[in-house]
Amino acid sequence: MSSEIPVKQIDPSSDPSNKNNKGETVELYASRKKIYVKEVKGFFQRIRNVSLTLLMSMYFLFVWLTLDGQPLIHFDLPAREFHLYGATFYPKDFILLSGMLIICAYGLFFITTLFGRVWCGYTCPQTVWTFIFMWVEERIEGSRNKRMKLDKSPSSSGKIIKKSAKHTVWLLIALATGLTFVGYFYPIRELIVDLFTLQANGWAYFWVAFFTVATYLNAGWMREQVCLYMCPYARFQSVMFDPNTRVVSYDPNRGEPRGGRKKGVKPDEAGLGDCIDCGQCVQVCPTGIDIRDGLQYECIGCALCIDACDEIMEKMDYPKGLISYTTENELEGKQSKLLRPRTFGYGIMLALMISAIIVTIATRVPAQMDALRDRGALFSFNGQGRIENSYTLKIANMSEVPQTFTLSVAGLDDIQILTETRVTVASGENRSLPTVVDVPPESISESNNEILFKAVSETDTSLILETESRFVGPTR
Ligand code: SF4
Ligand code: SF4
CATH class of the missing domain: 2.60.40.10 (Immunoglobulins)
Known part of the structure; x- marks a missing residue:
């Protein structure tokens, strides 16, 4: 048997440990370029506004509600009791919590297989708070162009007032978020009184400050960086995708070759596809990507590019849907299947877990x-x-x-x-x-x-x- 080890010649100039190597330094981490997101109105933005209003109302209201004298939702850690919608759970009910987490995971897999990252685009807290912070930014500093101009302009009283106002509102929202979050563990009415009369324990101050700072940094400063570098879901969600998963996609068959043209000029008259290369889909993207480059893990499925492109198509008098929720199969002219082995698999597991939890709760002795x-x-x-x-x-x-x-x-x-x-x-x-x-x-x-x-x-x-x-x- 041969004991030879295959060798490969390496050019010494390409070896980074070679001190004589004067090659270029390659940055492994690209420094962040600030993304100026353009505000857009449209069908999917309206859906997100509804989901955002609903979720925020639930988050900020539920902490104040009681049912038969008990908090609607309250995690009483010192007493080891968890009050949820009129039921009280104890550490011995930990199995239920595990079951609910498994249901959430299977629910997420099931939805992702069918519709891609809708969770990220419409309901993820990072998205919800980032969109609220962006909305505040737009109201105070103005449109995308105005914000870019403001950032480039030298320091002035007007700039300082606008920036201070924006950060103050952001901090107030972050503080309300932190207070509410801690209020699910420390009765909110007592928490507010105790905090402001300096009667609360040190941990209450710490956690309110922690969640305030985390919200302010995540939604105000880090934004898409959280999705791109910190969220594990962005990395593994692609394993749940298949050619039948409905995701936000650009139709290159219809859009290419792209190119500018005057309003009213039909694509065949210009010898071009439907994409007028206006860049609106890129300007509205909160992660700063170009959906025309194909499916990318940075895409959170927010569909803002669909709204932006539909608006352009309408102005050009072209059919809408150049960017749309579609499947790889549909883009290739094939039939898409809604029900397939993996949707059945996740669906069956989800149904089994939900049934098991219902039976466990129904037969739970008081x-x-x-x-x-x-x-x-x-x-x-x-x-x-x-x-x-x-x-x-x-x-x-x-x-x-x-x-x-x-x-x-x-x-x-x-x-x-x-x-x-x-x-x-x-x-x-x-x-x-x-x-x-x-x-x-x-x-x-x-x-x-x-x-x-x-x-x-x-x-x-x-x-x-x-x-x-x-x-x-x-x-x-
Ligand atoms: S918004 Fe539509 S038309 Fe404009 S560049 Fe994007 S894909 Fe092309
Ligand atoms: S490409 Fe950007 S704007 Fe379009 S869905 Fe993905 S994240 Fe949203």
Whole structure:
């Protein structure tokens, strides 16, 4: 067997470790060029405005709402309780949280397979806040051209006023965002009072400041950089795409050869395609790409370029849709399939997970009881000559109201509880109850006997808790 290792001649001048190499330095990270996004109106921008208004209203309003005296959504970390739409979840419900995260992941995969990055374009918080910040920028500093001119102009009082106003509004929005976010963990009414009277704990100040700064930087300064360099979804979403996935695409068959022409000139008269090379699709793109270069991972699927191009097509009296939501197959003149193996796969997994979560929530008991035998002493005889065993009963009340339970025990003749038999457990409380049980010696024929503890709720008579345990006596 040959032990030769194949070798390849390398030009020493191309070796970067060669000190004599005077070659060009190549930057591995391209420095950011500021993107001046042109505002555009159109069908897809209207859809985004609706989704943006809806999502922002939910985010800022839900934190204030209560249901039956409980917050609608509240993550009470010190008490380890999570209040969601009238239900309270505890750490033991962690499986539900995992299930919901899996549903979100499959939902995202399912939608991405069908419609590409619609999540990024319409609902991702980074997009939502960036669009709000851009809207504020446009109102204060003016259109794209005015903003470019303003940035190039020397410092002046007018420039300072505009820039200060913009950053102040951005910071106020960021502060409201930070306060609201922390308000989901620290009751919002108390949070506001405690923060401004300096009564809140240090962590509350830290997290409000953290989310304020993060929002301000992400939506005001970093914008598309978050999508391009920080978001992992941008990198792996392409594996969910196939030739039938509907994504924002330019139709080169119709648009090329591109070129300028006067209004009213038909493409065939000019010997050109429908693209008039106006660059509007690039100027409105929040990630600064040219969709005419084909599908790119930088494209967040916001469809602003569709709105911009449709407006141009309308002005030129050409049919709309030179840039549109379409599939690779349709662009090649082939039939597109909506339902295909991967959509079935993700759809079935999604349906299974949703069903499992519904069943789990529907069958979730609002309270639970466990009995732990006191292992310190196996048994003892009391003053009445009866045999005693000790237990710790643990009752967790996961319902929204306090529950009063009547306790009983069964399984042996004349068995009884000597300690408290009526107990009230507050909503969300996990109560430990030292419990002593006794039986006459003649009731037990074996040293180890099965018994059953029962707790019947007086508050909700359909709520009956049962748990098995062992009663130990002398060896027979
Ligand atoms: S907006 Fe439409 S016509 Fe203008 S450059 Fe882009 S694709 Fe061509
Ligand atoms: S190319 Fe730009 S404007 Fe068009 S959908 Fe993608 S990100 Fe939006």
